[in-house]
Amino acid sequence: MPLPKNRNNRGQSIVKQLAALVDELETATLPDRVNIRNSLREALAAEVARLELAVSRLDPTLRPSSIFDPSAPETTGRVVALTAIAQPRHPLTKLRPFYGAGVYALYYKGPFDAYSLLANTEQPIYVGKADPKSAEAKNAVDQGTSLFDRLNEHRKSIEKATSTLRPEDFDCRFLIVQTGYQRAAEQYLINFFKPIWNSEMRICFGIGKHGDSSKTRANKRSPWDTIHPGRRWADSLVDDQKSESQIRSEITEHLSRLPPHRTLESILADFLSDLGQIAQGSFTTATDDEIPVEDESALEADQDRPGLSP
Known part of the structure; x- marks a missing residue:
């Protein structure tokens, strides 16, 4: 999915660089020695984990810290x-x-x-x-x-x-x-x-x-x-x-x-x-940072809009 052109030009550049690196990796001749291949795989896996974390930070939707299970x-x-x-x-x-x-x-x-x-x-x-x-x-x-x-x-x-x-x-x-x-x-x-x-x-x-x-x-x-x-x-x-x-x-x-x-x-x-203590109702970001579900700034912004009752 392409990023908006009017913003995040730096982000688009990063995505293109990553795509080019993946293309290069797919066509690269891998070393024959098993230990070197394993080391390379572990290093790439570590970078993939970092990339997944970076991608998750782009998701603004909160996640509940628990889910009520009636069958428990x-x-x-x-x-x-x-x-x-x-x-x-x-x-x-x-x-x-x-x-x-x-x-x-x-x-x-x-x-x-x-x-x-x-x-x-x-x-x-x-x-x-x-x-x-x-x-x-x-x-x-x-x-x-x-x-x-x-x-x-x-x-x-x-x-x-x-x-x-x-x-x-x-x-x-x-x-x-x-x-x-x-x-x-x-x-x-x-x-x-x-x-x-x-x-x-x-x-x-x-x-x-x-x-x-x-x-x-x-x-x-x-x-x-x-x-x-x-x-x-x-x-x-x-x-x-x-x-x-x-x-x-x-x-x-x-x-x-x-x-x-x-x-x-x-x-x-x-x-x-x-x-009420079964599920505390707390929420986290995609990176597990606890955060309230109520957005006070958003509520204040709604109250400032014309035609809305306080």
Whole structure:
């Protein structure tokens, strides 16, 4: 494509010189020695790279630094997680057996003083996933009763902690999802809510443990079992991983630093804010220099044009 004649005469001259050099290279007799040919090829490749960079600088159109991919696992996880939170809450003690695997959240609404900042809010105390019985499951029946079984296990653990907890003080939300999507949704829920019972927070973890074998009796008691005694296998352990006072202090600090979501509206607002972080909307030039997409000088020029409202 020829450059404009009234401008860039120097550019036209450069293009002609390059074309002549390429013609000369195509007709030149190349050296026989392989090492010399390789050296020449590498030198030419380096110059080609420089030329491509110079050409890219002529492209004034900005390029987005990222592109939103709806098929990405983390994107799917966000959608599944938000859908799970949109489900109704159910009393943990009133669930009937049902088919399906997926993700779930536990909510506390009782009087235990360590959870006073959390009780009766929309902030889950724990989130988790239940994998299907078969990795090849295509429907809820094939997935088995994994999700119900997992929630029922938690109910049984809570029932044993009679000195601190009551199962009727817990609600749950759950979502049955197609096999393979539960892990990404669980990770998003954990990162979003940072529930105090999840092991990732390192605060009051351990409800998901099923008991130590006779070979591991030397293990220390989990923080959950320390603050909620009652599971026989945990009570038989000698030492705690953390003292109850430390656990309580960490819970208070965590919930003070990250105040619980009290309404679904606040969750949606934070979700939308978090969604905006997927693609920052920044742009770059062809040479990867970051630049805003708004051209302030262009806006000012538009405002100065006759007939345009400010």
